[in-house]
Structures are given as structure tokens and as C-alpha cells.
Amino acid sequence: MTTIDRSRIAVLMDRERQRFSQTHPRSAELSAEAKRSLLYGVPMNWMTRWPGSHPVWVTEAHGAHFTDVDGIDYVDLCLGDTGAMAGHAPKVAVDAIAEQAAKGLTFMLPTEDSIWVGDEMARRFGLPYWQFCLTATDANRFVLRLARQITGRSKVVVHDWNYHGSVDETFATLEDGQVVSKYGNIGPAVDPALTTRVVQLNDLGGLESALADGDVACCLFEPALTNIGIVLPDEGYHAAVRDLCTRYGTLLVIDETHTICAGPGGYTARHGLRPDLLTIGKTLGAGVPSAAYGMSQEISDRVVAGTFWHEADIGGVGGTLAGNALSLAAMRATLGEVLTDEAFARMEELAIRFTDGVRDVIETRGLPWHIVRLGCRAEYLFRPDPARDGVEAAAGQDEELDAYIHLFTLNRAVLLTPFHNMALMSPATTVEDVDRHTAVFAEAADELVAS
Numbered sequence: 419m420t421t422i423d424r425s426r427i428a429v430l431m432d433r434e435r436q437r438f439s440q441t442h443p444r445s446a447e448l449s450a451e452a453k454r455s456l457l458y459g460v461p462m463n464w465m466t467r468w469p470g471s472h473p474v475w476v477t478e479a480h481g482a483h484f485t486d487v488d489g490i491d492y493v494d495l496c497l498g499d500t501g502a503m504a505g506h507a508p509k510v511a512v513d514a515i516a517e518q519a520a521k522g523l524t525f526m527l528p529t530e531d532s533i534w535v536g537d538e539m540a541r542r543f544g545l546p547y548w549q550f551c552l553t554a555t556d557a558n559r560f561v562l563r564l565a566r567q568i569t570g571r572s573k574v575v576v577h578d579w580n581y582h583g584s585v586d587e588t589f590a591t592l593e594d595g596q597v598v599s600k601y602g603n604i605g606p607a608v609d610p611a612l613t614t615r616v617v618q619l620n621d622l623g624g625l626e627s628a629l630a631d632g633d634v635a636c637c638l639f640e641p642a643l644t645n646i647g648i649v650l651p652d653e654g655y656h657a658a659v660r661d662l663c664t665r666y667g668t669l670l671v672i673d674e675t676h677t678i679c680a681g682p683g684g685y686t687a688r689h690g691l692r693p694d695l696l697t698i699g700k701t702l703g704a705g706v707p708s709a710a711y712g713m714s715q716e717i718s719d720r721v722v723a724g725t726f727w728h729e730a731d732i733g734g735v736g737g738t739l740a741g742n743a744l745s746l747a748a749m750r751a752t753l754g755e756v757l758t759d760e761a762f763a764r765m766e767e768l769a770i771r772f773t774d775g776v777r778d779v780i781e782t783r784g785l786p787w788h789i790v791r792l793g794c795r796a797e798y799l800f801r802p803d804p805a806r807d808g809v810e811a812a813a814g815q816d817e818e819l820d821a822y823i824h825l826f827t828l829n830r831a832v833l834l835t836p837f838h839n840m841a842l843m844s845p846a847t848t849v850e851d852v853d854r855h856t857a858v859f860a861e862a863a864d865e866l867v868a869s
Contacts (some may be wrong), residue, residue, distance in 0.1 A: 419802070420784040422470065422866050427818050430865055438470040444487040445475045471827035481846030484833075492831045493851045494619035495634040495841035500676055503701035504756045505846035511704035514751035524742035531746035538753050541695055542683035543674070545712035550741040550749075554699025555583030557711040558638060560735045562587060564713075565636035565669045567721040575615045575628050575645050575668070581645035582638060582673055583699070583732040583784025590614040594811075618807040619643055620652045625659065629666040636669035636695070641685035644676035647792040647799045647811040647838055660692050669694040674839045676700075679795035679817075679842065681766075682759045688793070690865070698766040703748035704756060706827075710749075756845055765794035765843040768852050772796050772841055775856030783863050794843040824861040827855070840854065 434818065439446065449472035458466050464619040475487045482505055484650050485491050499502050518531075536548045545799055551557050555656040562574060562585070574587045582588040589603040590610035597611040615628040619642075622632065628634065643649035672693040674684035678701060681688045686696060694717050699709030713721065726733065773791045773804060776798055780787045789798040799805070801814030832855050841855065 420867050422785075422819075424818070426866065427822050427869075431818075431822055431825065434469075434822070434829055437521065437829050438825060440596045441490070441615070442470070442472075442474060442486070442488050446472055446807075447767045448475045448487060449473065464836075465805055469821055469828055469836070471790070472576070474828070480509075481505050482848070482851055484843050490831055492828075492833050493853075493854050494833050495843075495847075495855060496833045496835045497842045497844055498700075499701045499835050499837075500678075500842060502705055502714055503678070503842055503844055504704040504752050505844040506705070508704055508752070508756045508845070510755040511748055511751040514662065514747045515704075515706060518744050518747035521743075523744045524739055525822070529743045529746055531743070531750045532741060535746055535749045535753065538750075539658075539710055539712055542753075543712055544683070545693070545696055546715055547718040547756075548710055548712045550745065551699075551709045551737060552707040552739060552745065553583060554673065554697055554709050555585055556737065556740070557697035557699055557709045558582045558585045558588075558671075561671050561697055561711050562636065562638065562719075563734050565671065565695070568634045568668065568717070569667070570723050571633050571635040571668075572613070573615055573634040575611060575617060575625070575634050577619045577639055577808065578616050579643055579646040579649075579812055580638075580640060581643075581676065585638075587613045588611070588638065590616050592616045592618070593763065616808065619649055620655055620806050622655070622658050622662070626662055628667075629662060629668050632666060634666070634668045636671050637663055638671045638673060640673050641677045641689070641691065642676075642681070642792055643808050643811065644795070644840075645837065646794070646808050647805065647814070648795065648797045648840075649805050649808060649811050650790065650792065651853050652806070656689065656691050657684070663694075671697065674698040676793065680697065680793035682757065682762045685792075691758060701757065702752060703745050704752040706745055706748035708745040708749050761845040762794065765845060765847065768843040768847050768849065769794040771794050771849065772843070772852045772855065775852065776859055779856065779860045779863050783867050785863060785867070795840060797838060797840040799839065823859075823862055824867075827858050830861070832858050858864045 460466055460853055477485050477487050482494055483491055484494050504591040539548045540546050560586045576588050578592050580588050586607050588599050589600045591600045597604050597616050599610050617628050647656040671685055675698050695713045697711045702708040769791055773789050773796045776789045786802045787800050790804055798850040800819045801812055805811035
């Protein structure tokens with residue numbers, strides 16, 4: 419294995435920062451102006467999590483590319499961290515959005531599109547009943563409330579290093595075997611130890627211990643970890659999870675918001691999972707805020723029986739803009755004509771090409787890194803072997819190398835996801851886009867190993 423000279427990373431980063439400043443003058447100007455009225459100088463705080471001294475400001479995007487205010491055209495492998503997985507401004511979705519916008523955006527009454535989308539979600543994920551909201555965070559919050567309501571139980575189980583949006587109960591981690599608030603958790607409403615039990619992915623013994631007291635309403639799980647590097651489940655893990663949940667009367671909720679990359683029905687359909695409820699958001703409406711949660715016949719019967727209809731609008735589940743006409747029109751167009759079964763097959767082929775290209779660079783340079791793929795998503799980590807749980811993945815993080823790779827690729831007009839080294843394929847991504855990343859990644863690696 420090649421040993422990287424850590425002092426060389428600092429030298430290369432100084433060079434890349436200078437290049438970024440020289441090539442992004444207009445973005446620098448806008449970043450300075452934004453500090454007059456925008457907290458942190460951005461409209462949303464996560465937008466500070468990019469390489470360079472300030473974020474790149476965007477003018478327009480089409481397909482798998484976007485253009486910034488300095489006129490640079492980028493290959494976009496971030497795709498809004500899955501929000502733009504359908505590609506930027508797909509024409510069929512744009513047309514449907516424009517048509518519905520001209521007829522009204524939100525009514526607090528249903529439109530026909532909702533029936534089509536509900537049927538399509540049932541086809542894809544195998545759960546018969548659906549409700550719509552605006553974000554996956556909303557979907558997860560609502561499902562946790564429903565699970566507690568119908569089970570009469572208070573606790574939730576999550577994986578360590580999970581990602582479920584900004585749901586209070588999920589900002590929990592294990593420290594010396596105890597549940598504590600995750601570092602960076604802003605103003606937690608309650609101590610997460612009061613609401614949440616945390617288990618490691620692939621730890622069936624730990625999961626059974628967490629369920630044994632009979633007070634867990636539901637397990638809220640991503641099928642694979644996706645926000646600490648892709649960490650895949652062991653063979654048979656999810657079948658065993660299903661059995662344990664059934665044995666202890668605990669509902670199983672699968673969050674497919676990121677793992678929809680596994681296929682048109684997500685990891686659930688591809689691997690035959692049997693959740694009681696399922697949540698998903700981000701990509702369903704081609705960028706228009708859209709999310710959904712589905713449930714089995716048994717759970718829907720219990721939910722309906724346990725709903726106090728006179729107070730349904732103030733019970734903590736819903737929202738005035740949930741299920742609005744614009745979101746449903748966008749979802750119908752996106753699911754019906756953009757993120758199709760055929761599109762997913764092409765996207766996965768591109769992800770395989772991406773993975774093969776990165777792996778070849780790693781192996782030919784003798785670097786102690788690896789790459790993992792999940793459907794049309796791939797991610798490389800700066801450790802030799804794939805992790806089996808979030809703790810291993812977190813221990814393998816390398817902030818210096820992350821920053822270097824991100825800034826190096828950004829300076830050569832390739833955008834990765836800022837929080838980690840993730841690349842996502844869209845229906846508009848091309849072989850040329852993938853090969854462009856491989857060439858840039860190889861150049862970055864060669865700079866590190868040069869003597």
C-alpha cells in the first residue's frame with residue numbers, strides 16, 4: 419500500500435484554495451453581499467459545507483450539469499444530495515409543474531394526480547396505502563407519531579450514525595454503551611435517551627436487547643447507512659430484523675430517502691423487505707418539495723381506528739401544504755416519465771462504470787482506499803476495507819483528504835456531495851460525465867503519490 423505524505427496534502431490544499439479564489443470572483447462577491455441579511459451568508463446553513471472559502475453560486479442547471487455565476491459548467495454528481503436525482507429541470511416534469519401552477523398550487527382538497535401517485539407508490543414499494551407531505555423529515559415525524567399512537571409504546575430504535583433528516587429522536591448515538599445526544603445536535607427538545615435506543619447496523623444481538631423490554635413502538639431504519647459512507651447490511655440481516663420486530667410486537671419502518679438509489683422500488687423492492695411502514699422524500703418531485711409515507715393494510719386499519727377525526731388537523735400529523743396539487747403533479751410526471759424502471763437500469767450501469775473507474779485508480783496507485791456501490795449511488799472512503807457499521811465508517815473518515823478531493827474535483831468542474839465522497843447518477847448523466855470524474859480522480863491521486 420502507498421503511504422501518503424500528509425505534509426503534501428497541506429501544500430496541495432493551499433494551491434487549490436488559490437485556484438478556487440482566482441476562478442470564482444463573482445461567487446466571492448455574492449458571498450460577501452449575502453452576509454448583509456443571510457445568517458451564515460447563505461439561505462440554509464448546510465450550504466456552508468462546501469470546499470473553498472465560500473460556496474459556488476448557481477445560475478442554472480439542466481440534466482446532470484449546472485452553471486455557476488462565473489460561467490463555469492460542472493458535472494453534477496451531488497444532484498442536490500439526492501433531491502435532484504431525477505436530473506435538473508427534466509422537461510416532462512417542468513411542463514407538468516408549469517401546467518399545474520397555472521391552474522393553482524394548493525387547495526387543501528385532492529386532485530386526480532394523487533390517485534395515480536398512490537397507485538404507483540404501491541406498485542413500487544408493495545405497501546397499499548399512502549399519504550403525502552413535503553419532506554422526508556415530515557414523513558418520519560408523522561410515522562413515529564402514528565407508531566406510538568397505535569402501539570401505546572414510547573420508544574424508538576435507530577441505527578447508530580443514521581440519517582433521517584432533522585427528526586429529534588434520531589440525533590442519538592452510543593457512547594460507552596449509553597445513548598447520548600449526537601455531537602452538534604442543536605437545542606435538543608429532550609434528552610434522546612428518554613425517547614431512543616441505538617443499535618449498530620448488523621448487530622442483531624444488540625437489536626434484540628433493545629426490543630426485549632416490550633416498550634419500543636418502532637424501529638426506524640435505513641436499509642443501508644448512507645450518510646457516513648455507504649455501509650451495507652450483512653446477508654440475512656433484514657430478514658432477521660423483520661423476525662425480531664414481529665416477535666416483540668414492534669413496527670418496522672424503512673426510510674428509503676437515500677436508498678431509492680437501489681432501484682425504482684428502493685432497497686425494499688430489490689431485496690424483498692417487509693416493512694410495516696415506509697418513508698421517502700427528496701427526489702420524488704424532481705426538486706419540488708415532495709415526500710410520502712406508506713403502510714400495510716393492517717397498519718392502515720389500526721391508524722384509521724385510532725384517529726380522532728374531529729381533531730385530526732391539530733394532532734401533529736399533516737400540514738396545510740401537505741399533498742398539495744403542485745407536488746402531486748410533479749410526482750406524477752417524475753415517477754411516470756423520468757425515474758422509470760428503464761431509467762434506473764441505465765443509471766446503475768453508469769454507477770458500475772464509475773465504481774470500476776475509481777477502483778482501478780485506487781488499485782493501480784496502491785492506495786489504502788475502497789469504493790462501495792448501492793444501485794446508482796457510489797462512494798469512496800479513505801480506509802482499506804468496507805465498514806460493517808457506522809462506528810467503523812466514522813473511524814475511517816479523513817477530513818484532510820475529504821477536503822482535498824472535494825476542492826480538487828470542484829476546481830476541475832466536477833461536484834461531489836459535500837458531506838462525504840458520494841456520487842449519484844441521474845437519468846441525464848452520461849458516460850462522458852462518469853469518465854470525466856475518473857480522469858480528475860486519477861489526477862488527484864497522482865498528485866498525492868508523486869515523489
